[in-house]
Amino acid sequence: MKSLFLGQPHRVEKVYPEWIKKTLEIEAGLEGPCITWPCSADDAERLKSADFIFSTWGMPSLSREEIDEFLPNVKAVFYAAGTVQAFARPFLEKGVRVFSAWAANGVPVAEFTLAHILLAGKNAYAAKRMYTRHNRFKEGSELVQRTGGIFRNKVGIIGAGMIGSMVIEKLKDFEIDVYVSDPFLPDEKAKSMGVTKVSLEEIFKTCRVISNHLANNDQTKGILNYSLFSTMLQDAVFINTGRGAQVVEPDLCNILKGRTDITAVLDVTYPEPLPDGHPFFTLPNVILTPHIAGSMGREVERMSQYMLEEYRRYIKGDTARYDVTLDMLKTMA
Structure with missing residues (x-):
């Protein structure tokens, strides 16, 4: 041997x-x-x-x-x-x-995602912008009141593979309504996981926090585009620890420029690293990290x-x- x-x-x-x-x-x-x-x-x-x-x-x-x-x-x-x-x-x-x-490798990604979901549920990113950029303490606090916090709020998981399933399992410790978009997820399994299976469009229209865990293949490239991002709820947060190529990034940039209430938490982009001068570096409603969710x-x-x-x-x-x-x-x- x-x-x-x-x-x-x-x-x-x-x-x-x-x-x-x-x-x-x-x-x-x-x-x-x-x-x-x-x-x-x-x-x-x-x-x-x-x-x-x-x-x-x-x-x-x-x-x-x-x-x-x-x-x-x-x-x-x-x-x-x-x-x-x-x-x-x-x-x-x-x-x-x-x-x-x-x-x-999925364990730290799920932990990283869970941390951001909980912060997003408190609308912490928008509250931070309101306080640190404008010194508006009361208004920042009111943003959290407006979104209701994480308790019984809606979280959308895109893709229920290994990491998506880990995130769903970790969310069971909290009273959260979890919605999942995954065509490969059988209805019976969704029921046993305690989640509601819906379309991708429904995820973006109804969930306050959206986390992407799609498989990385040709079919998912560019699947997250303007038609979806434009329907996001007020104060919604999009988290991407999947792959950057799944997002049509110019579409996301355009939405973020016009919708300062929403936040994008991006641990992955396409390409990596981003070129100098990319809008993600300066948009105030982007939380950008250098692909650190996985094992380090x-x-x-x-x-x-x-x-x-x-x-x-x-x-x-x-x-x-x-x-x-x-x-x-x-x-x-």
Whole structure:
């Protein structure tokens, strides 16, 4: 049995702590330094005898032909990060199993989103603008009175995949009416989750706080546009921790310029980073962060720990928890 790291060495070092690497050496036959791509002739020989690949952000995208040539014996890829859309399909089509730590990476995203939903429910962003930009204390407080706070307010979740479902689960600790737009969510499952399933249009028309968790694919690119943003409620807040390309950003900019009551909380944009002079930098009703919702700092170690545990289940023949399938690629972020 032989395992190798494949990807970008500095990221592998960041995500896989020493104790995980030592454990993989003992239990999975992990050998040598991380292999980069394109690889050297010596590394190509190492890859040909590999049974398992461990990786994280920076995993190269290989074609089916490259997998045949360089990884003829590989049985599984353990990816200590979130989305596998960039590389998984050729492996899956070849019958190689792919495991992803999307659930581990989803934990801090769900926590980050929950924090913003609760702040948005208090209309904290608009109240801050009123107070700090105009020194209008009373009016800032009245903005919260106007929206009613988070209690029994409506929150709309766009996409009930792994992260969207995590957010929904966390919202159960609060008395909030949760609405979900997701064509892949069965009615029975929506009922068991305690949410109301509605159309995307209904989410924007009726929910005070809207959070995007759509899958990242061609079908969702540019799906959030002017026709939706223009229907947002007074003092509504749009949160995006999904992907920037799902938003028609010029449409959102135009709405934000004309509707100073609404707020956009954007942890993702397209492109990243934004070019100098982009309106998002100066619009007062934009909260802009540099894609920090996912695993950072010590949080990244959770992802490699999940993959170590998944490897152990694989070896024992136990049921996998984080197996990726071709069908899942249709709805995964």
